[in-house]
Every structure is written in C-alpha cells, then in structure tokens.
Amino acid sequence: MDKPVVCVGALVKGPSGKWLIARTTKWRGHWGVPGGKVEYGEPFEAAVKREFREEVGLTLRDARFAQLQxxxxxxxxHKEAHFVLVDFLAETNDETVTPNEExxxxxxxxxxxxxxFDLNTYTRTLVEYALEHA
Structure with a gap:
C-alpha cells in the first residue's frame, strides 16, 4: 500500500449487555473488533454496518462515532499497512454470530x-474509551 487506507470498526453491545470481540486472521492472533475498508463514496456509518453484516452476520443499530486512530x-x-481507523460504538438486537472466513x-x-484478552493495541484503546463513555 502506498497511501493510508481508511477503515471502520465497532465495539458492539448485544441484548445481554455484553460486547463482541473477535480474533481474525489479520492481527497475528490478537483479538479485535469486526471491521474493514471504507469503499469509495461510502459514508463511515454505512461502511461499519456493511462490514458487520459481511464479517459476523449482525445488523447494527445506534452506531455512533467513538474515536479516530x-x-x-x-x-x-499481518502485513505492512498504514490505516486511519474510524471507531464506533454500536448495538445489535441479536448475538448469533455467523462468521465469514476472516x-x-x-x-x-x-x-x-x-x-x-490479548487485544490488539487499537481495540484496547477502543475498549478503554467505551469504559469511560458507554
């Protein structure tokens, strides 16, 4: 990659009051939150909702901007990259995860x-933010 890539992710609370974390193939064994790249012309909130549907099969509601990293x-x-991470807090009405290959x-x-948990640095920061603001 020769320029920064904008990505979205969210720490999501389910109806039980618990929050979803996930381990993916991309963070060298560390836990994080589902998310991914923002497509050209796609608003951040739409991107995070799409990424959640694709990665874990959940529909998000009340997505609100948390922080920028x-x-x-x-x-x-897992590879050399430069990301601008747009983090959200959100909720879902379902806790049935349907994972994709990631x-x-x-x-x-x-x-x-x-x-x-062995969280990646960026997710740890988001969880700490949620502890203060959620």
Missing part, C-alpha cells in the same frame, strides 16, 4: 473482561 506500519497487523473466534464479554 492511526495505525502506521503496526507489527500487530473470523477465527469470537466472544461476548463484559468490557472489563475484554481487557483480559
């Missing part, structure tokens, strides 16, 4: 319990 050549990512494992957890 930058991942520059992170050794946690999702290795997932868990619905309390926010404090999420911090005991």
């Amino acid at each position: 930058e991942a520059v050549l992170s050794p946690e990512f 999702i290795v494992e997932w868990a619905w957890v309390d926010l404090r319990a999420a911090l005991t």
Whole structure:
C-alpha cells in the first residue's frame, strides 16, 4: 500500500449487555473488533454496518462515532499497512454470530473482561474509551 487506507470498526453491545470481540486472521492472533475498508463514496456509518453484516452476520443499530486512530506500519497487523481507523460504538438486537472466513473466534464479554484478552493495541484503546463513555 502506498497511501493510508481508511477503515471502520465497532465495539458492539448485544441484548445481554455484553460486547463482541473477535480474533481474525489479520492481527497475528490478537483479538479485535469486526471491521474493514471504507469503499469509495461510502459514508463511515454505512461502511461499519456493511462490514458487520459481511464479517459476523449482525445488523447494527445506534452506531455512533467513538474515536479516530492511526495505525502506521503496526507489527500487530499481518502485513505492512498504514490505516486511519474510524471507531464506533454500536448495538445489535441479536448475538448469533455467523462468521465469514476472516473470523477465527469470537466472544461476548463484559468490557472489563475484554481487557483480559490479548487485544490488539487499537481495540484496547477502543475498549478503554467505551469504559469511560458507554
């Protein structure tokens, strides 16, 4: 990649009050949140809703911007990349995950319990944000 890529992701609360975290094939074994690249002409909120449908089969509601992060050549990512990460907090009415090929494992957890997982740096920051603002 020769320029930064804009990506969206969300920490999502289900009807049980627990939050979804996932381990994917792309973060060298670290846990994170579902998300992905924003397509040209696609608003951020539409992108995060699309990515959740594609990766875990969930429909998001009440998606709200949380924070902006930058991942520059992170050794946690499986290849060299420069990302602008647009993070959301959201909710879903269903906790039935239908994973795509990128999702290795997932868990619905309390926010404090999420911090005991081997989270990637950017997800850890998002969970800490949620603890303060959710």
